[in-house]
Amino acid sequence: MSQREIWMESLDLSQPRAAQTLYDLARSYRSEVSLFINNAGFGRYGDFVDMPMGSIHNMLQLHINTIVESIRLFLPDMLARQHGDIITVASVAGFFPIPYMTEYAATKAFLIAFSEGLARETQDQGVTIQVCCPGFTDTDFHQTARHQPKHVFFAQSPQLVVQTSLQALKSKRTLVTIGWQGRLALWISKIIPHRILMTIAGKAVRQPRTPHLKE
Ligand SMILES: NC(=O)c1ccc[n+]([C@@H]2O[C@H](COP(=O)([O-])OP(=O)(O)OC[C@H]3O[C@@H](n4cnc5c(N)ncnc54)[C@H](OP(=O)(O)O)[C@@H]3O)[C@@H](O)[C@H]2O)c1
Incomplete structure (x- = not known):
């Protein structure tokens, strides 16, 4: 059996300049x-006006700035070698706006649009840009978000998400959904008006108000 070396580093990716630190660390190995x-x-549920500003900053920095800056740093080397894959984990929450997880869904929508645009810019250059969009997955995410799901239909395993995403690299697909639930969510988001979907989704995720949520 071949041995592979694994190096681990701990880094707060919601800090400014985290992308440069990550790139320098990766290149040092x-x-x-x-x-x-x-x-x-990470996710946060609740009324936007109750969200602590620090939590909003962290999410924007982590989900948008650090990812965009990291890809800007890693991509040129891949293009120069005409070889490499970049996977960004977004969510089905990015398929349409979702009240009471407004900023989370908006950051994931950004990642989908950003990845799809970038994939088109770089097509036929040996690099695959993938945006992976899991649905409800059985991880610590919901506990971290302090969210008690009212309806949990068909929770998916993280193993299935990883397998599907890596498998999809072979076909160089850009937008990747997980299982039939993911395909259904994408299809629904295209055929049902978003005002209807927002009403349903908002009711499903709304939590009792807790103004001034702790960070
Ligand atoms: N679970 C779902 O239902 C679901 C559905 C769709 C999409 N997603 C997406 O899937 C991705 C993975 O989430 P998950 O479900 O695996 O949740 P998770 O179990 O809570 O894992 C989140 C991971 O992100 C890391 N992280 C969070 N903030 C960080 C920061 N500031 N700096 C560095 N690392 C940070 C955490 O590190 P620590 O453990 O060190 O905190 C942890 O490894 C997320 O992008 C999430 O939005 C999840």
């Missing part, structure tokens, strides 16, 4: 990075 995955993220 390997001169070439062939697979780069943006997975870190």
Whole structure:
């Protein structure tokens, strides 16, 4: 059995300049990075006006700034070698606006649009840009978000998400959903007006108000 070395570093990716630190660290271990995955993220549920400003800043920095800056740093080397894959984990929450998780859904929508645009810009240059959009997945995400789901239909395993995403790299697909639930969510978001979907989704995720949520 071949042995692979794994190095681990701990880094707060919601800090400014985290992308440059991450890039420098990665390059200190390997001169070439062939697979780069943006997975870190967190959710917050509730009324936007109750969200602590620090939490909003952290989410915007983590889900948008650090990811965009990291890809800007890692992508040129991949393009120069005409080889490499970049996976960004978004969510089905990015398929349409969702009240009471407004900023989370908006950051994931940004990641979908950003990845799709970038994939088109870089097509046929040997690099795959993928945006992976899981649905409800059985991880610590919901506990971290302090969210008690009212209806949990068909929670997916993180293993299935990873397998599907890595498998999809072979076909160089950009937008990747997980299982039939993901395909259904994408299809629904295209055929049902968003005002109707927002009403349903908002009712499903709304929590009792807790003004001035702690960070
Ligand atoms: N679970 C779902 O239902 C679901 C559905 C759709 C999309 N997603 C997306 O899937 C991705 C992974 O989430 P998950 O479900 O695996 O949740 P999770 O179990 O809570 O894992 C989140 C990961 O992100 C890391 N992270 C959070 N903030 C960070 C920061 N400031 N700096 C560095 N790392 C940070 C966490 O590190 P620590 O453990 O060190 O805090 C953890 O490894 C996220 O982008 C999420 O939005 C999840």
